[in-house]
Amino acid sequence: MSRRALRPVFKRLWLLAPVVTLGVGCSSTWGCDFDKNSGPRTFALPATLNDGGVPTQDTPCEDLCEALGATTPCSRIAKGEGGAEADMVTCEASVLCEGRRPEGLCSDGAVAAEVPPLGALFARMAHLEAASVPAFERLADELAGHGAPERLVRAARRAAKDEVRHASAMESLALRQGAPMPELKVAPFQPRSLEALAIENAVEGCVRETFGALLAGWQARSAEDAQVRESLGAIAPDELMHAELSWAIDAWAMEQLSPEARERVDAARREAWRELERNAVTSHLPDDVARLSGLPAADVARRLVRELAAELMPGALA
Numbered sequence: 371m372s373r374r375a376l377r378p379v380f381k382r383l384w385l386l387a388p389v390v391t392l393g394v395g396c397s398s399t400w401g402c403d404f405d406k407n408s409g410p411r412t413f414a415l416p417a418t419l420n421d422g423g424v425p426t427q428d429t430p431c432e433d434l435c436e437a438l439g440a441t442t443p444c445s446r447i448a449k450g451e452g453g454a455e456a457d458m459v460t461c462e463a464s465v466l467c468e469g470r471r472p473e474g475l476c477s478d479g480a481v482a483a484e485v486p487p488l489g490a491l492f493a494r495m496a497h498l499e500a501a502s503v504p505a506f507e508r509l510a511d512e513l514a515g516h517g518a519p520e521r522l523v524r525a526a527r528r529a530a531k532d533e534v535r536h537a538s539a540m541e542s543l544a545l546r547q548g549a550p551m552p553e554l555k556v557a558p559f560q561p562r563s564l565e566a567l568a569i570e571n572a573v574e575g576c577v578r579e580t581f582g583a584l585l586a587g588w589q590a591r592s593a594e595d596a597q598v599r600e601s602l603g604a605i606a607p608d609e610l611m612h613a614e615l616s617w618a619i620d621a622w623a624m625e626q627l628s629p630e631a632r633e634r635v636d637a638a639r640r641e642a643w644r645e646l647e648r649n650a651v652t653s654h655l656p657d658d659v660a661r662l663s664g665l666p667a668a669d670v671a672r673r674l675v676r677e678l679a680a681e682l683m684p685g686a687l688a
């Protein structure tokens with residue numbers, strides 16, 4: 371995936387983002403039940419379970435949620451209950467928050483339950499930006515160690531500095547909403563092979579950070595909070611360059627690897643697209659948090675994942 375190929379895709383998808391028409395400021399009250407980084411959401415039953423079976427009336431809700439890529443606690447809703455038109459299940463759903471995570475990341479960016487939900491979202495985003503700093507620092511060192519072109523090493527070091535700025539910008543948004551910066555814990559790195567580096571770059575860079583770049587540009591257009599638009603508007607071009615760097619590293623690394631290793635990298639990348647789609651499907655934000663942050667609803671997020679995957683890895687989500 372060349373620089374020339376990635377930019378037109380982003381340009382086309384960013385133009386789908388609804389442009390905010392109201393200069394709405396930030397409110398300090400969020401009367402909703404959004405709990406930190408996840409919350410309950412109601413789903414139609416999955417067609418199949420993870421063991422290949424078909425859901426029945428006796429299938430535990432835990433198995434249904436697992437098949438949906440969601441988590442527990444959960445509960446089943448029978449057809450007719452509360453006006454439900456079909457059997458449904460309520461699971462915990464995730465917040466769509468994507469970026470490059472380092473191996474050994476031990477913290478999850480969660481903040482105290484009493485923190486307002488918009489602040490909790492920005493705290494999680496700030497945590498992810500901060501986690502990208504050691505990810506790129508390690509990547510730069512490893513690229514140098516594996517004899518990668520100097521332009522890739524330099525770009526990875528520049529990206530680490532970008533991520534320091536991004537973390538600071540997101541921390542400001544979080545603090546403004548009463549959320550502290552979450553503690554970042556990363557286990558010490560161990561030496562690893564070029565194949566392991568390539569697999570991490572394929573998953574964390576070519577899929578997660580690339581989609582994160584798309585989300586940043588989306589939020590820069592759609593967030594009703596002007597400061598969010600401004601912050602994400604500054605971050606999005608950097609993230610697009612990070613996405614391009616991921617693909618440039620991928621192109622170089624794949625040239626060095628055996629055909630068998632390349633297949634393993636592509637298998638990991640394919641699975642990462644699938645996981646990203648599952649995360650999109652189960653993502654959930656209260657309406658006011660979604661409006662102010664500019665994050666897309668689950669159905670739109672899923673469409674974006676599928677369109678991006680179709681462009682960057684045709685067949686991955688067929």
Ligand SMILES: [Fe+2]
Nearest residue numbers: 499502533536
């Ligand atoms: Fe970033």
Ligand SMILES: [Fe+2]
Nearest residue numbers: 502579609612
């Ligand atoms: Fe980044």
